[in-house]
Amino acid sequence: MKHASVLAPSILAGDHARLADSAQIVESLGINWIHLDIMDGHFVPNLSFGPQTVAALRKGASLFFDTHLMLDEPHRYIEAFAKAGSNLISIHIEPAYDHAATLARIRSLGCQNGIVLNPGTPAEAIEPFLDQVDLVLVMTVQPGFGGQPFRRDMLPKIAQIDRWRQERGLTFRLEVDGGVDLVTGLECRTAGADTFVAGTSFFGAADKASVARTIGSW
Numbered sequence: 001m002k003h004a005s006v007l008a009p010s011i012l013a014g015d016h017a018r019l020a021d022s023a024q025i026v027e028s029l030g031i032n033w034i035h036l037d038i039m040d041g042h043f044v045p046n047l048s049f050g051p052q053t054v055a056a057l058r059k060g061a062s063l064f065f066d067t068h069l070m071l072d073e074p075h076r077y078i079e080a081f082a083k084a085g086s087n088l089i090s091i092h093i094e095p096a097y098d099h100a101a102t103l104a105r106i107r108s109l110g111c112q113n114g115i116v117l118n119p120g121t122p123a124e125a126i127e128p129f130l131d132q133v134d135l136v137l138v139m140t141v142q143p144g145f146g147g148q149p150f151r152r153d154m155l156p157k158i159a160q161i162d163r164w165r166q167e168r169g170l171t172f173r174l175e176v177d178g179g180v181d182l183v184t185g186l187e188c189r190t191a192g193a194d195t196f197v198a199g200t201s202f203f204g205a206a207d208k209a210s211v212a213r214t215i216g217s218w
């Protein structure tokens with residue numbers, strides 16, 4: 001099964017004094033998803049925003065909130081981000097906690113779940129969880145900052161996860177995040193990805209509608 005391609009603009013690259021306006025730009029273009037990067041200053045060397053901001057954004061947006069927790073202890077914050085209005089909550093495989101229980105907890109709160117792996121983490125690390133997730137997020141940069149160059153060496157990993165998905169008849173989405181633009185995103189699509197996080201290449205584009213149209217046509 002091949003999912004239609006979805007663009008999820010990363011609000012990290014939006015105007016942080018006017019995040020609601022950035023979400024509104026996305027919604028006004030008919031884009032359904034927005035990617036929310038949550039950073040704790042421990043798992044990644046940067047800070048972003050928390051559930052209070054997500055809840056405030058939810059008041060003015062009917063977008064699908066794709067919330068990516070870059071946290072050492074994501075299991076402690078699942079309820080807060082579900083309550084704030086997240087539709088999907090993804091958690092990293094790298095820190096030590098009960099991943100299976102946390103994935104199940106996300107679903108029990110009425111959200112979709114996702115598992116994320118950093119560039120240095122092999123695909124095999126998430127293999128045991130493939131039948132328990134709605135989305136796999138392959139980081140195509142080391143997380144923490146927008147505007148980094150796309151890691152082309154992640155393409156075989158994307159292809160491997162897509163192969164497992166097909167062989168096992170699974171239906172999770174396969175998302176990529178980091179340095180994704182109209183060129184690198186298409187390479188990811190060819191490798192098997194269907195969900196494209198774009199920060200700099202979306203919010204920095206003069207013609208955002210055209211970016212959305214192009215990615216939607218893949």
Ligand SMILES: O=C(CO)[C@@H](O)[C@H](O)COP(=O)(O)O
Nearest residue numbers: 143144146147178179199200
């Ligand atoms: O998770 C992250 C960064 O840690 C990403 O979501 C970035 O926000 C993507 O930004 P660009 O690479 O597209 O500028």
